[in-house]
Amino acid sequence: MNISGKTVLITGASSGVGAAISKAMANAGGRVLLLARRENELQRVADEIKQAGGEARVYPVDLANASAVMEMARRITAEVGTPDIIVNNAGSGKWRFTEETSPEEAVQMMTVPYFSAFFVTRAFMPDMLKRNSGHIVNISSVGSRFVWPGATAYLAARWAVRGFSEALQADLYHTGIGVTLYESGVIKSPYWEHNPGSLERVPKMGLLVPALTPEQVGQAVVKGVECNKRLVVVPFLMRLTYWQHAVVPWLVQWMMTVTGYRQPR
Numbered sequence: 001m002n003i004s005g006k007t008v009l010i011t012g013a014s015s016g017v018g019a020a021i022s023k024a025m026a027n028a029g030g031r032v033l034l035l036a037r038r039e040n041e042l043q044r045v046a047d048e049i050k051q052a053g054g055e056a057r058v059y060p061v062d063l064a065n066a067s068a069v070m071e072m073a074r075r076i077t078a079e080v081g082t083p084d085i086i087v088n089n090a091g092s093g094k095w096r097f098t099e100e101t102s103p104e105e106a107v108q109m110m111t112v113p114y115f116s117a118f119f120v121t122r123a124f125m126p127d128m129l130k131r132n133s134g135h136i137v138n139i140s141s142v143g144s145r146f147v148w149p150g151a152t153a154y155l156a157a158r159w160a161v162r163g164f165s166e167a168l169q170a171d172l173y174h175t176g177i178g179v180t181l182y183e184s185g186v187i188k189s190p191y192w193e194h195n196p197g198s199l200e201r202v203p204k205m206g207l208l209v210p211a212l213t214p215e216q217v218g219q220a221v222v223k224g225v226e227c228n229k230r231l232v233v234v235p236f237l238m239r240l241t242y243w244q245h246a247v248v249p250w251l252v253q254w255m256m257t258v259t260g261y262r263q264p265r
């Protein structure tokens with residue numbers, strides 16, 4: 001889909017990857033709608049986009065709250081119409097073993113990114129279907145392909161996002177709505193400060209692939225939408241790991257496990 005002149009909604013736009021995707025979409029000519037909880041941070045990103053000549057509006061909302069999402073969707077539809085492109089990017093969660101994760105944290109981690117992506121997509125889907133055009137991007141992680149120790153609830157939530165994205169691809173196969181699933185390893189974003197004690201648990205095998213900048217992710221997502229890609233995996237070295245995984249899944253999974261974090265006993 002050509003992004004120029006399109007309305008692009010990005011969740012988790014107040015920080016890191018979401019802020020960079022918003023700027024990249026605005027650079028490509030999209031009118032961006034920025035969603036997250038922190039209004040001042042959303043405004044800061046919107047100001048940067050406007051200073052660079054782009055168009056941006058901010059919509060503060062807690063995406064964990066289904067009725068708040070519906071209300072926000074009605075407001076967006078009334079003010080700017082149905083978005084052409086939705087980027088479900090908001091996500092959080094500390095990397096912890098099962099026994100280190102409280103039930104509340106486990107629910108919270110499944111709520112954002114998975115339920116929030118479901119709520120936002122569901123809110124706009126009837127109008128997108130009526131128009132029979134649009135594009136949905138779901139941001140996940142390589143953790144939805146192979147797993148490592150010490151991040152159980154985080155990984156399960158990323159598998160949920162991948163499952164949602166692939167199910168949507170099947171649902172929308174006979175429509176004009178495209179779906180892109182984005183997966184990568186470490187990105188140098190504030191995620192690691194927001195979720196302390198997680199970066200230390202990246203498996204040693206994962207460290208062989210260079211970390212990405214949020215700007216590289218923004219570019220990859222823009223290209224993914226423009227080329228209507230079903231799956232975006234960056235960088236090249238990570239794609240190589242995916243090919244290895246397709247041929248010998250047990251070997252890649254074993255290496256991720258044995259080079260992963262070990263619980264001090």
Ligand SMILES: NC(=O)c1ccc[n+]([C@@H]2O[C@H](COP(=O)([O-])OP(=O)(O)OC[C@H]3O[C@@H](n4cnc5c(N)ncnc54)[C@H](OP(=O)(O)O)[C@@H]3O)[C@@H](O)[C@H]2O)c1
Pocket residue numbers: 011012013014015016017018035036037038039041061062063064089090091092112113139140141142184185186187188189190191192194
């Ligand atoms: N960083 C990495 O290495 C990496 C790698 C692969 C995939 N990813 C994925 O990329 C996505 C973005 O992560 P990031 O690295 O940019 O992390 P980040 O800097 O911590 O940003 C997380 C974003 O999610 C928003 N968010 C969290 N809970 C929310 C809620 N309840 N309602 C609304 N917004 C909420 C935050 O905004 P507010 O706090 O303002 O609400 C923030 O904008 C995540 O889904 C993550 O899993 C990250």
